[in-house]
Amino acid sequence: AFEVLVIGGGPAGASAAIYAARKGIRTGVAAERFGGQVLDTMGIENFISVSHTEGPKLAAQLEQHVRDYDVDIMNLQRAETLVPATETGGLIEVHLASGAVLKSRSVVLSTGARWRQMNVPGEDDYRNKGVAYCPHCDGPLFKGKRVAVIGGGNSGVEAAIDLAGIVAHVTLIEFDTKLRADAVLQAKLHSLPNVTVITSGQTTEVVGDGNKVTGLTYKDRTTDALHTLELEGIFVQIGLVPNTEWLKGTVALSPRGEIEVDAGGRTSVPGVFAAGDATTVPYKQIVIAMGEGSKAALSAFDYLIRLPQP
Template identity: 40%
Template sequence: KDFGGEVATSGEIGNWPGDGMTDGITLTDKFKKHLEQYKVDIEEGIYVEKITKQEDGTFCISTQKGNGIGMAADKMPDGKPDSLKCDYIAKAVIVATGVHPRELGIPGEKEFRNKGVSYCSTCDMPLFTGKTVTVIGGGNSALESALMGVDIAKKVYVINKNAFFKGDDVLIKKLTSQPKDKVEIFYETGTKEFVGDKFITGAKYTDKEGKEFELKTDGIMVHIGMVPNSDIVPDNVEKNPFGEIKVNIRCETNVPGLYAAGDVSDVPFKQIVIAAGQGCTATLSAVQYLNSR
Protein backbone atom coordinates (compact mmCIF):
# COMPACT_ATOMS: atom_id res chain seq x y z
CA LYS A 1 0.00 0.00 0.00
CA ASP A 2 2.65 2.52 1.08
CA PHE A 3 6.32 1.91 0.36
CA GLY A 4 8.38 1.76 3.53
CA GLY A 5 5.55 1.18 5.98
CA GLU A 6 6.36 2.05 9.59
CA VAL A 7 10.05 2.44 8.73
CA ALA A 8 9.23 5.54 6.69
CA THR A 9 7.65 7.17 9.74
CA SER A 10 10.57 6.43 12.05
CA GLY A 11 12.75 9.20 13.37
CA GLU A 12 16.41 8.56 14.09
CA ILE A 13 17.60 5.04 13.27
CA GLY A 14 20.94 3.99 14.70
CA ASN A 15 20.90 0.21 14.34
CA TRP A 16 20.99 -0.26 10.56
CA PRO A 17 24.42 -1.75 9.72
CA GLY A 18 26.75 0.45 7.70
CA ASP A 19 24.74 3.65 7.94
CA GLY A 20 25.58 4.86 11.43
CA MET A 21 22.79 7.30 12.27
CA THR A 22 20.06 7.75 9.67
CA ASP A 23 16.28 8.32 9.56
CA GLY A 24 13.24 6.48 8.26
CA ILE A 25 12.67 8.55 5.12
CA THR A 26 16.32 8.34 4.03
CA LEU A 27 16.54 4.61 4.66
CA THR A 28 13.25 3.91 2.87
CA ASP A 29 14.47 5.91 -0.13
CA LYS A 30 17.65 3.80 -0.22
CA PHE A 31 15.60 0.60 -0.09
CA LYS A 32 13.43 1.72 -2.99
CA LYS A 33 16.33 2.87 -5.17
CA HIS A 34 18.08 -0.44 -4.56
CA LEU A 35 14.94 -2.37 -5.52
CA GLU A 36 14.51 -0.31 -8.70
CA GLN A 37 17.89 -1.57 -9.94
CA TYR A 38 16.27 -4.96 -10.51
CA LYS A 39 13.57 -5.93 -13.00
CA VAL A 40 10.81 -6.01 -10.41
CA ASP A 41 7.31 -4.64 -10.95
CA ILE A 42 6.41 -2.26 -8.13
CA GLU A 43 2.72 -1.48 -7.77
CA GLU A 44 1.95 1.13 -5.11
CA GLY A 45 -1.34 2.32 -3.65
CA ILE A 46 -2.90 -1.14 -3.80
CA TYR A 47 -4.55 -2.54 -0.67
CA VAL A 48 -4.66 -6.33 -0.44
CA GLU A 49 -8.00 -7.43 0.95
CA LYS A 50 -7.56 -11.21 1.22
CA ILE A 51 -5.27 -14.08 0.31
CA THR A 52 -7.03 -17.37 -0.45
CA LYS A 53 -5.40 -20.72 -1.16
CA GLN A 54 -7.15 -22.55 -3.98
CA GLU A 55 -7.69 -26.23 -4.62
CA ASP A 56 -4.88 -26.32 -7.21
CA GLY A 57 -2.40 -25.07 -4.58
CA THR A 58 -2.07 -21.55 -5.94
CA PHE A 59 -2.92 -18.40 -4.04
CA CYS A 60 -5.60 -15.90 -5.05
CA ILE A 61 -4.76 -12.33 -4.03
CA SER A 62 -7.81 -10.07 -3.94
CA THR A 63 -7.40 -6.30 -3.69
CA GLN A 64 -9.68 -3.51 -2.61
CA LYS A 65 -9.56 -1.91 -6.04
CA GLY A 66 -10.12 -5.09 -8.03
CA ASN A 67 -11.83 -4.70 -11.41
CA GLY A 68 -8.98 -5.83 -13.58
CA ILE A 69 -5.96 -4.17 -12.01
CA GLY A 70 -3.99 -7.41 -11.89
CA MET A 71 -3.02 -10.25 -14.18
CA ALA A 72 -5.94 -12.49 -13.19
CA ALA A 73 -8.77 -10.07 -12.57
CA ASP A 74 -11.53 -12.20 -14.04
CA LYS A 75 -10.72 -15.44 -12.22
CA MET A 76 -12.82 -16.36 -9.21
CA PRO A 77 -11.24 -18.44 -6.42
CA ASP A 78 -12.51 -22.04 -6.67
CA GLY A 79 -15.19 -20.88 -9.09
CA LYS A 80 -17.48 -19.65 -6.33
CA PRO A 81 -19.70 -16.78 -7.55
CA ASP A 82 -19.80 -15.10 -4.12
CA SER A 83 -16.01 -15.08 -3.70
CA LEU A 84 -13.65 -12.15 -4.11
CA LYS A 85 -12.06 -11.72 -7.52
CA CYS A 86 -8.45 -12.76 -7.99
CA ASP A 87 -6.44 -9.75 -9.05
CA TYR A 88 -3.22 -11.75 -8.79
CA ILE A 89 -2.42 -15.46 -8.72
CA ALA A 90 0.79 -16.80 -7.18
CA LYS A 91 2.39 -20.16 -6.44
CA ALA A 92 4.00 -18.74 -3.29
CA VAL A 93 3.32 -15.63 -1.20
CA ILE A 94 5.45 -13.74 1.33
CA VAL A 95 3.42 -11.62 3.75
CA ALA A 96 5.50 -8.68 4.97
CA THR A 97 2.67 -6.30 5.82
CA GLY A 98 4.06 -5.08 9.12
CA VAL A 99 1.92 -3.39 11.74
CA HIS A 100 -0.27 -0.33 12.26
CA PRO A 101 -0.85 1.87 15.33
CA ARG A 102 -3.39 0.65 17.86
CA GLU A 103 -6.34 2.99 18.36
CA LEU A 104 -7.98 3.92 21.65
CA GLY A 105 -11.50 3.33 20.32
CA ILE A 106 -13.00 6.32 22.12
CA PRO A 107 -15.49 9.03 21.05
CA GLY A 108 -13.90 11.72 18.92
CA GLU A 109 -10.89 9.65 17.87
CA LYS A 110 -11.93 9.06 14.28
CA GLU A 111 -13.47 12.53 13.94
CA PHE A 112 -10.25 14.31 14.92
CA ARG A 113 -7.75 12.01 13.24
CA ASN A 114 -5.42 14.24 11.21
CA LYS A 115 -7.19 17.19 12.81
CA GLY A 116 -4.91 17.31 15.81
CA VAL A 117 -4.89 13.59 16.63
CA SER A 118 -1.86 11.73 15.27
CA TYR A 119 -0.17 8.35 15.58
CA CYS A 120 3.14 9.50 14.09
CA SER A 121 5.18 11.97 16.11
CA THR A 122 7.97 12.05 13.55
CA CYS A 123 5.45 13.16 10.93
CA ASP A 124 3.33 15.59 12.94
CA MET A 125 5.07 16.77 16.12
CA PRO A 126 6.69 19.72 14.25
CA LEU A 127 3.17 21.05 13.61
CA PHE A 128 2.91 21.86 17.31
CA THR A 129 6.03 23.95 17.68
CA GLY A 130 5.49 26.38 20.53
CA LYS A 131 2.11 24.84 21.38
CA THR A 132 0.69 22.41 23.94
CA VAL A 133 0.80 18.73 23.01
CA THR A 134 -0.44 15.58 24.77
CA VAL A 135 1.20 12.17 24.45
CA ILE A 136 -0.85 9.08 25.35
CA GLY A 137 1.04 5.87 26.16
CA GLY A 138 3.62 4.33 28.45
CA GLY A 139 6.15 2.51 26.27
CA ASN A 140 9.23 3.54 24.33
CA SER A 141 7.26 5.12 21.48
CA ALA A 142 5.37 7.35 23.90
CA LEU A 143 8.56 8.25 25.77
CA GLU A 144 10.38 9.14 22.55
CA SER A 145 7.38 11.17 21.40
CA ALA A 146 7.24 13.11 24.66
CA LEU A 147 10.98 13.83 24.53
CA MET A 148 10.57 15.06 20.98
CA GLY A 149 7.84 17.36 22.26
CA VAL A 150 10.18 18.72 24.94
CA ASP A 151 12.38 20.16 22.19
CA ILE A 152 9.49 21.47 20.10
CA ALA A 153 6.34 22.19 22.12
CA LYS A 154 5.64 24.80 24.78
CA LYS A 155 4.13 22.21 27.15
CA VAL A 156 3.87 18.41 27.10
CA TYR A 157 1.25 16.35 28.92
CA VAL A 158 1.90 12.61 29.19
CA ILE A 159 -1.05 10.30 29.91
CA ASN A 160 -0.12 6.83 31.15
CA LYS A 161 -2.88 4.37 32.07
CA ASN A 162 -0.40 2.40 34.20
CA ALA A 163 1.33 3.31 37.46
CA PHE A 164 4.73 3.24 35.77
CA PHE A 165 6.39 3.43 32.35
CA LYS A 166 7.34 0.24 30.49
CA GLY A 167 10.13 1.64 28.35
CA ASP A 168 13.91 1.86 28.54
CA ASP A 169 15.33 3.25 31.77
CA VAL A 170 17.39 5.88 29.98
CA LEU A 171 14.27 7.31 28.31
CA ILE A 172 12.25 7.18 31.53
CA LYS A 173 14.94 9.02 33.49
CA LYS A 174 15.33 11.63 30.78
CA LEU A 175 11.60 12.34 30.66
CA THR A 176 10.88 12.27 34.39
CA SER A 177 13.77 14.65 35.06
CA GLN A 178 12.18 17.40 32.97
CA PRO A 179 10.81 20.44 34.87
CA LYS A 180 7.08 20.21 35.64
CA ASP A 181 6.32 23.46 33.86
CA LYS A 182 7.58 21.73 30.69
CA VAL A 183 6.37 18.14 31.18
CA GLU A 184 3.44 17.02 33.31
CA ILE A 185 2.88 13.28 33.74
CA PHE A 186 -0.44 11.66 34.73
CA TYR A 187 -0.23 8.04 35.91
CA GLU A 188 -3.13 5.58 36.21
CA THR A 189 -5.19 7.85 34.00
CA GLY A 190 -7.67 6.69 31.38
CA THR A 191 -8.51 8.61 28.21
CA LYS A 192 -12.28 8.79 27.68
CA GLU A 193 -13.03 11.25 24.89
CA PHE A 194 -11.43 13.68 22.44
CA VAL A 195 -13.20 17.02 22.14
CA GLY A 196 -13.00 19.95 19.77
CA ASP A 197 -14.69 21.82 16.95
CA LYS A 198 -13.03 21.74 13.55
CA PHE A 199 -9.81 20.65 15.26
CA ILE A 200 -8.96 19.01 18.56
CA THR A 201 -9.06 21.33 21.57
CA GLY A 202 -8.71 18.87 24.43
CA ALA A 203 -9.53 15.49 25.91
CA LYS A 204 -11.43 14.08 28.88
CA TYR A 205 -9.75 11.72 31.31
CA THR A 206 -10.45 9.82 34.53
CA ASP A 207 -7.90 9.38 37.31
CA LYS A 208 -7.43 6.25 39.45
CA GLU A 209 -10.22 7.38 41.78
CA GLY A 210 -12.67 7.72 38.90
CA LYS A 211 -12.67 11.51 38.92
CA GLU A 212 -13.11 13.04 35.47
CA PHE A 213 -11.10 16.02 34.28
CA GLU A 214 -10.25 17.73 30.99
CA LEU A 215 -6.96 19.01 29.62
CA LYS A 216 -6.80 21.61 26.88
CA THR A 217 -4.31 20.80 24.15
CA ASP A 218 -3.43 21.70 20.58
CA GLY A 219 -2.43 18.20 19.53
CA ILE A 220 -2.54 14.59 20.73
CA MET A 221 -0.03 11.85 19.92
CA VAL A 222 -1.36 8.34 20.51
CA HIS A 223 1.29 5.67 21.15
CA ILE A 224 -0.36 2.64 22.78
CA GLY A 225 1.19 -0.16 20.77
CA MET A 226 0.96 -1.72 17.34
CA VAL A 227 -1.41 -4.21 15.69
CA PRO A 228 -0.13 -6.74 13.10
CA ASN A 229 -1.63 -6.43 9.61
CA SER A 230 -2.48 -10.12 9.47
CA ASP A 231 -6.18 -10.11 8.60
CA ILE A 232 -5.46 -10.70 4.92
CA VAL A 233 -4.06 -14.23 5.28
CA PRO A 234 -6.21 -17.36 4.85
CA ASP A 235 -8.40 -18.13 7.84
CA ASN A 236 -6.57 -21.37 8.60
CA VAL A 237 -3.19 -19.67 9.08
CA GLU A 238 -2.05 -20.03 12.69
CA LYS A 239 -1.56 -16.85 14.74
CA ASN A 240 -0.57 -16.16 18.33
CA PRO A 241 -2.90 -14.37 20.81
CA PHE A 242 -1.59 -11.00 19.56
CA GLY A 243 -2.62 -11.73 15.97
CA GLU A 244 0.95 -12.25 14.80
CA ILE A 245 1.47 -14.95 12.17
CA LYS A 246 3.27 -17.99 13.55
CA VAL A 247 6.38 -18.94 11.57
CA ASN A 248 9.23 -21.41 11.97
CA ILE A 249 12.95 -20.71 11.55
CA ARG A 250 12.45 -20.74 7.76
CA CYS A 251 9.64 -18.16 7.96
CA GLU A 252 7.15 -20.82 6.87
CA THR A 253 3.57 -20.68 8.11
CA ASN A 254 1.45 -23.79 8.63
CA VAL A 255 0.14 -23.31 5.07
CA PRO A 256 2.60 -24.62 2.43
CA GLY A 257 3.76 -21.87 0.09
CA LEU A 258 2.80 -19.05 2.44
CA TYR A 259 5.53 -17.20 4.33
CA ALA A 260 5.61 -14.28 6.75
CA ALA A 261 8.47 -11.90 7.52
CA GLY A 262 9.03 -8.90 9.75
CA ASP A 263 6.78 -7.42 12.41
CA VAL A 264 3.64 -9.18 11.15
CA SER A 265 5.22 -12.47 12.23
CA ASP A 266 5.72 -13.74 15.76
CA VAL A 267 9.44 -12.94 15.74
CA PRO A 268 10.17 -11.82 19.33
CA PHE A 269 12.23 -8.72 18.53
CA LYS A 270 10.84 -5.99 16.28
CA GLN A 271 13.84 -4.41 14.57
CA ILE A 272 14.42 -3.27 10.98
CA VAL A 273 17.55 -5.38 10.60
CA ILE A 274 15.71 -8.47 11.88
CA ALA A 275 12.80 -7.85 9.49
CA ALA A 276 15.25 -7.56 6.59
CA GLY A 277 16.89 -10.83 7.59
CA GLN A 278 13.52 -12.53 7.77
CA GLY A 279 12.69 -11.17 4.33
CA CYS A 280 15.80 -12.86 2.97
CA THR A 281 14.98 -16.09 4.79
CA ALA A 282 11.40 -16.11 3.50
CA THR A 283 12.56 -15.46 -0.07
CA LEU A 284 15.10 -18.30 -0.03
CA SER A 285 12.50 -20.62 1.48
CA ALA A 286 9.96 -19.65 -1.18
CA VAL A 287 12.49 -20.25 -3.98
CA GLN A 288 13.30 -23.68 -2.56
CA TYR A 289 9.58 -24.46 -2.31
CA LEU A 290 8.96 -23.47 -5.93
CA ASN A 291 11.97 -25.44 -7.20
CA SER A 292 10.70 -28.55 -5.45
CA ARG A 293 7.36 -28.52 -7.23
Protein backbone atom coordinates in the same frame (compact mmCIF):
# COMPACT_ATOMS: atom_id res chain seq x y z
CA ALA B 1 2.62 -18.87 -12.27
CA PHE B 2 5.17 -17.21 -10.03
CA GLU B 3 7.80 -19.04 -8.05
CA VAL B 4 7.81 -16.39 -5.33
CA LEU B 5 4.83 -14.07 -4.92
CA VAL B 6 5.24 -11.32 -2.35
CA ILE B 7 2.15 -9.69 -0.86
CA GLY B 8 2.95 -6.20 0.47
CA GLY B 9 5.39 -3.60 -0.79
CA GLY B 10 6.92 -2.11 2.35
CA PRO B 11 10.54 -2.65 3.45
CA ALA B 12 9.90 -6.35 4.14
CA GLY B 13 8.20 -7.01 0.80
CA ALA B 14 10.75 -5.02 -1.23
CA SER B 15 13.61 -6.94 0.39
CA ALA B 16 11.91 -10.28 -0.18
CA ALA B 17 11.35 -9.42 -3.85
CA ILE B 18 14.97 -8.38 -4.40
CA TYR B 19 16.38 -11.47 -2.69
CA ALA B 20 14.04 -13.75 -4.66
CA ALA B 21 14.70 -12.06 -8.00
CA ARG B 22 18.46 -12.32 -7.46
CA LYS B 23 18.03 -16.10 -7.47
CA GLY B 24 16.76 -15.81 -11.04
CA ILE B 25 13.30 -17.12 -10.20
CA ARG B 26 10.00 -15.69 -11.37
CA THR B 27 9.02 -13.10 -8.77
CA GLY B 28 5.98 -10.88 -8.34
CA VAL B 29 4.92 -8.28 -5.77
CA ALA B 30 1.31 -7.27 -5.20
CA ALA B 31 0.84 -4.30 -2.88
CA GLU B 32 -2.03 -2.10 -1.92
CA ARG B 33 0.37 0.84 -1.57
CA PHE B 34 3.98 0.30 -2.55
CA GLY B 35 6.24 1.82 0.12
CA GLY B 36 3.99 0.95 3.05
CA GLN B 37 4.33 2.82 6.33
CA VAL B 38 7.56 4.40 5.11
CA LEU B 39 5.41 6.67 2.93
CA ASP B 40 3.89 8.17 6.10
CA THR B 41 7.20 8.80 7.82
CA MET B 42 9.14 12.06 7.85
CA GLY B 43 12.68 11.88 9.19
CA ILE B 44 14.33 8.47 9.46
CA GLU B 45 17.56 8.48 11.46
CA ASN B 46 17.93 4.84 12.48
CA PHE B 47 18.24 3.21 9.07
CA ILE B 48 21.79 2.07 9.68
CA SER B 49 24.49 3.56 7.44
CA VAL B 50 22.14 6.35 6.34
CA SER B 51 22.36 9.18 8.90
CA HIS B 52 19.18 10.85 7.74
CA THR B 53 16.57 10.22 5.11
CA GLU B 54 12.91 10.91 4.56
CA GLY B 55 10.07 8.43 4.15
CA PRO B 56 8.93 9.28 0.63
CA LYS B 57 12.56 9.31 -0.56
CA LEU B 58 13.29 5.90 0.97
CA ALA B 59 10.03 4.52 -0.47
CA ALA B 60 11.05 5.71 -3.97
CA GLN B 61 14.49 4.11 -3.52
CA LEU B 62 12.89 0.84 -2.39
CA GLU B 63 10.77 0.78 -5.52
CA GLN B 64 13.71 1.70 -7.77
CA HIS B 65 15.83 -1.07 -6.27
CA VAL B 66 13.07 -3.62 -6.92
CA ARG B 67 12.70 -2.30 -10.49
CA ASP B 68 16.41 -2.95 -11.09
CA TYR B 69 15.38 -6.61 -11.28
CA ASP B 70 12.89 -8.51 -13.36
CA VAL B 71 10.07 -8.33 -10.82
CA ASP B 72 6.42 -8.07 -11.78
CA ILE B 73 5.17 -5.16 -9.60
CA MET B 74 1.41 -5.01 -9.18
CA ASN B 75 0.72 -1.81 -7.23
CA LEU B 76 -2.68 -0.73 -5.89
CA GLN B 77 -3.73 -4.37 -5.57
CA ARG B 78 -5.35 -5.60 -2.40
CA ALA B 79 -5.15 -9.30 -1.54
CA GLU B 80 -8.36 -10.70 -0.08
CA THR B 81 -7.92 -14.46 0.16
CA LEU B 82 -5.06 -16.94 0.38
CA VAL B 83 -5.79 -20.46 -0.84
CA PRO B 84 -3.14 -23.01 0.17
CA ALA B 85 -2.00 -25.62 -2.35
CA THR B 86 -4.00 -28.81 -2.40
CA GLU B 87 -0.82 -30.93 -2.46
CA THR B 88 2.79 -30.39 -1.34
CA GLY B 89 4.57 -28.20 -3.85
CA GLY B 90 1.33 -27.34 -5.63
CA LEU B 91 0.23 -23.85 -6.59
CA ILE B 92 -0.90 -21.43 -3.89
CA GLU B 93 -3.53 -18.89 -4.93
CA VAL B 94 -3.95 -15.29 -3.89
CA HIS B 95 -7.25 -13.69 -4.82
CA LEU B 96 -7.17 -9.92 -5.31
CA ALA B 97 -9.96 -7.42 -4.69
CA SER B 98 -9.86 -6.68 -8.44
CA GLY B 99 -11.05 -10.23 -9.06
CA ALA B 100 -7.71 -11.43 -10.43
CA VAL B 101 -6.23 -14.66 -9.10
CA LEU B 102 -2.44 -14.93 -8.78
CA LYS B 103 -0.77 -18.34 -8.56
CA SER B 104 2.62 -19.14 -7.12
CA ARG B 105 4.71 -22.05 -5.81
CA SER B 106 5.59 -19.98 -2.74
CA VAL B 107 4.24 -16.82 -1.12
CA VAL B 108 5.83 -14.26 1.20
CA LEU B 109 3.28 -12.37 3.30
CA SER B 110 4.50 -8.90 4.27
CA THR B 111 1.35 -6.85 4.71
CA GLY B 112 2.69 -4.83 7.65
CA ALA B 113 0.67 -3.16 10.34
CA ARG B 114 -1.01 0.12 11.24
CA TRP B 115 -0.93 2.15 14.44
CA ARG B 116 -4.29 2.53 16.14
CA GLN B 117 -5.13 6.21 16.27
CA MET B 118 -6.88 8.28 18.94
CA ASN B 119 -9.23 9.80 16.34
CA VAL B 120 -9.39 13.16 18.07
CA PRO B 121 -9.25 16.64 16.51
CA GLY B 122 -5.69 17.72 15.73
CA GLU B 123 -4.19 14.22 15.56
CA ASP B 124 -4.06 14.14 11.75
CA ASP B 125 -3.02 17.81 11.45
CA TYR B 126 -0.03 17.36 13.73
CA ARG B 127 1.13 13.86 12.72
CA ASN B 128 4.94 14.05 12.37
CA LYS B 129 4.69 17.58 13.85
CA GLY B 130 4.65 16.41 17.43
CA VAL B 131 2.24 13.48 17.18
CA ALA B 132 4.35 10.32 16.97
CA TYR B 133 3.79 6.58 17.17
CA CYS B 134 7.28 5.11 17.48
CA PRO B 135 9.49 5.93 20.49
CA HIS B 136 12.50 4.06 19.02
CA CYS B 137 12.21 6.23 15.93
CA ASP B 138 11.21 9.65 17.19
CA GLY B 139 12.17 9.70 20.88
CA PRO B 140 15.50 11.50 20.32
CA LEU B 141 13.70 14.33 18.47
CA PHE B 142 12.14 15.32 21.81
CA LYS B 143 15.36 15.46 23.83
CA GLY B 144 14.89 17.86 26.75
CA LYS B 145 11.22 18.49 25.86
CA ARG B 146 7.90 17.56 27.48
CA VAL B 147 5.89 14.70 26.06
CA ALA B 148 2.77 12.68 26.76
CA VAL B 149 2.37 8.96 26.19
CA ILE B 150 -1.18 7.87 25.47
CA GLY B 151 -1.91 4.33 26.69
CA GLY B 152 -1.00 2.44 29.84
CA GLY B 153 -0.55 -1.07 28.44
CA ASN B 154 2.89 -2.65 28.07
CA SER B 155 3.83 -0.62 25.00
CA GLY B 156 2.74 2.68 26.57
CA VAL B 157 4.57 2.04 29.83
CA GLU B 158 7.69 0.80 27.99
CA ALA B 159 7.57 3.94 25.86
CA ALA B 160 7.23 6.16 28.93
CA ILE B 161 10.23 4.48 30.63
CA ASP B 162 12.27 4.75 27.43
CA LEU B 163 11.33 8.41 26.83
CA ALA B 164 11.92 9.41 30.48
CA GLY B 165 15.62 8.82 29.86
CA ILE B 166 15.66 11.24 26.93
CA VAL B 167 13.05 13.95 27.44
CA ALA B 168 12.50 16.45 30.27
CA HIS B 169 9.13 15.14 31.42
CA VAL B 170 6.65 12.41 30.51
CA THR B 171 2.93 12.42 31.30
CA LEU B 172 1.36 9.02 30.76
CA ILE B 173 -2.39 9.09 30.18
CA GLU B 174 -4.46 5.93 30.60
CA PHE B 175 -8.17 5.75 29.76
CA ASP B 176 -8.92 3.03 32.33
CA THR B 177 -8.87 3.46 36.11
CA LYS B 178 -5.52 1.64 36.30
CA LEU B 179 -2.51 0.78 34.15
CA ARG B 180 -2.62 -2.55 32.36
CA ALA B 181 1.14 -3.05 31.96
CA ASP B 182 3.10 -5.83 33.72
CA ALA B 183 3.78 -5.13 37.41
CA VAL B 184 7.57 -4.92 36.93
CA LEU B 185 7.13 -2.24 34.30
CA GLN B 186 4.72 -0.29 36.49
CA ALA B 187 7.19 -0.45 39.40
CA LYS B 188 9.96 0.83 37.16
CA LEU B 189 7.70 3.61 35.86
CA HIS B 190 6.71 4.75 39.34
CA SER B 191 10.38 4.89 40.39
CA LEU B 192 11.16 7.55 37.77
CA PRO B 193 11.27 11.15 38.99
CA ASN B 194 10.19 12.81 35.74
CA VAL B 195 7.04 10.82 35.00
CA THR B 196 3.45 11.72 35.95
CA VAL B 197 0.72 9.10 35.53
CA ILE B 198 -2.89 10.11 34.90
CA THR B 199 -5.54 7.39 34.98
CA SER B 200 -9.18 7.72 33.89
CA GLY B 201 -7.97 10.27 31.37
CA GLN B 202 -9.45 10.53 27.89
CA THR B 203 -7.52 12.60 25.38
CA THR B 204 -9.98 14.86 23.59
CA GLU B 205 -7.81 17.11 21.42
CA VAL B 206 -4.30 17.68 20.14
CA VAL B 207 -3.53 21.39 20.39
CA GLY B 208 -1.01 23.18 18.19
CA ASP B 209 0.07 26.54 16.84
CA GLY B 210 -0.49 25.67 13.19
CA ASN B 211 3.04 24.27 12.77
CA LYS B 212 3.56 21.97 15.70
CA VAL B 213 2.04 20.50 18.81
CA THR B 214 1.85 22.80 21.85
CA GLY B 215 -0.32 20.69 24.12
CA LEU B 216 -3.23 18.36 24.55
CA THR B 217 -6.61 18.41 26.23
CA TYR B 218 -7.94 15.49 28.21
CA LYS B 219 -11.10 14.79 30.14
CA ASP B 220 -10.92 13.43 33.67
CA ARG B 221 -13.47 10.63 33.32
CA THR B 222 -14.29 10.65 37.03
CA THR B 223 -15.39 14.32 37.07
CA ASP B 224 -15.82 15.12 33.34
CA ALA B 225 -13.55 18.15 33.88
CA LEU B 226 -11.35 19.14 30.93
CA HIS B 227 -7.64 19.82 31.50
CA THR B 228 -4.93 21.10 29.17
CA LEU B 229 -1.28 20.03 29.33
CA GLU B 230 1.44 22.11 27.69
CA LEU B 231 3.95 19.90 25.89
CA GLU B 232 5.83 19.40 22.65
CA GLY B 233 5.22 15.75 21.82
CA ILE B 234 2.52 13.07 22.03
CA PHE B 235 3.34 9.38 21.60
CA VAL B 236 0.23 7.36 20.83
CA GLN B 237 0.64 3.81 22.15
CA ILE B 238 -2.81 2.28 21.98
CA GLY B 239 -1.98 -0.63 19.72
CA LEU B 240 -0.30 -1.74 16.53
CA VAL B 241 -2.75 -3.70 14.41
CA PRO B 242 -1.32 -6.22 11.91
CA ASN B 243 -2.90 -6.19 8.43
CA THR B 244 -3.81 -9.85 8.62
CA GLU B 245 -7.61 -9.87 8.88
CA TRP B 246 -7.74 -11.51 5.43
CA LEU B 247 -5.61 -14.46 6.64
CA LYS B 248 -7.78 -15.50 9.59
CA GLY B 249 -8.58 -19.20 9.42
CA THR B 250 -5.88 -19.91 6.80
CA VAL B 251 -2.53 -19.12 8.45
CA ALA B 252 -1.85 -19.51 12.18
CA LEU B 253 -2.07 -16.09 13.87
CA SER B 254 -1.15 -15.10 17.42
CA PRO B 255 -3.90 -13.81 19.75
CA ARG B 256 -2.91 -10.29 18.59
CA GLY B 257 -3.39 -11.27 14.96
CA GLU B 258 0.30 -11.47 14.09
CA ILE B 259 1.37 -14.19 11.63
CA GLU B 260 3.25 -16.85 13.60
CA VAL B 261 6.65 -17.50 12.04
CA ASP B 262 9.63 -19.63 12.98
CA ALA B 263 13.25 -18.48 12.83
CA GLY B 264 13.23 -19.00 9.04
CA GLY B 265 10.06 -16.99 8.44
CA ARG B 266 7.98 -20.13 7.79
CA THR B 267 4.26 -19.94 8.59
CA SER B 268 1.90 -22.81 9.43
CA VAL B 269 1.14 -23.30 5.71
CA PRO B 270 3.74 -25.11 3.57
CA GLY B 271 5.26 -22.79 0.96
CA VAL B 272 3.92 -19.68 2.72
CA PHE B 273 6.45 -17.43 4.47
CA ALA B 274 6.03 -14.10 6.24
CA ALA B 275 8.13 -11.13 7.30
CA GLY B 276 7.98 -7.70 8.88
CA ASP B 277 5.45 -5.91 11.06
CA ALA B 278 2.68 -8.41 10.20
CA THR B 279 4.51 -11.20 12.04
CA THR B 280 5.27 -12.25 15.62
CA VAL B 281 8.88 -11.05 15.27
CA PRO B 282 9.31 -8.33 17.92
CA TYR B 283 10.36 -4.70 17.41
CA LYS B 284 8.68 -3.19 14.38
CA GLN B 285 11.41 -1.31 12.54
CA ILE B 286 12.58 -0.78 8.96
CA VAL B 287 15.96 -2.52 9.34
CA ILE B 288 14.29 -5.46 11.06
CA ALA B 289 11.57 -5.74 8.38
CA MET B 290 14.24 -5.68 5.67
CA GLY B 291 16.28 -8.41 7.34
CA GLU B 292 13.21 -10.54 7.87
CA GLY B 293 12.03 -10.03 4.28
CA SER B 294 15.38 -11.17 2.92
CA LYS B 295 15.31 -14.18 5.22
CA ALA B 296 11.77 -15.16 4.18
CA ALA B 297 12.78 -15.04 0.49
CA LEU B 298 15.83 -17.22 1.14
CA SER B 299 13.62 -19.69 3.03
CA ALA B 300 11.21 -19.70 0.09
CA PHE B 301 14.11 -20.44 -2.27
CA ASP B 302 15.24 -23.22 0.03
CA TYR B 303 11.71 -24.64 -0.06
CA LEU B 304 11.54 -24.43 -3.87
CA ILE B 305 14.83 -26.23 -4.55
CA ARG B 306 13.67 -29.14 -2.40
CA LEU B 307 10.40 -29.66 -4.27
CA PRO B 308 10.20 -32.79 -6.38
CA GLN B 309 10.53 -32.10 -10.13
CA PRO B 310 7.11 -31.87 -11.78
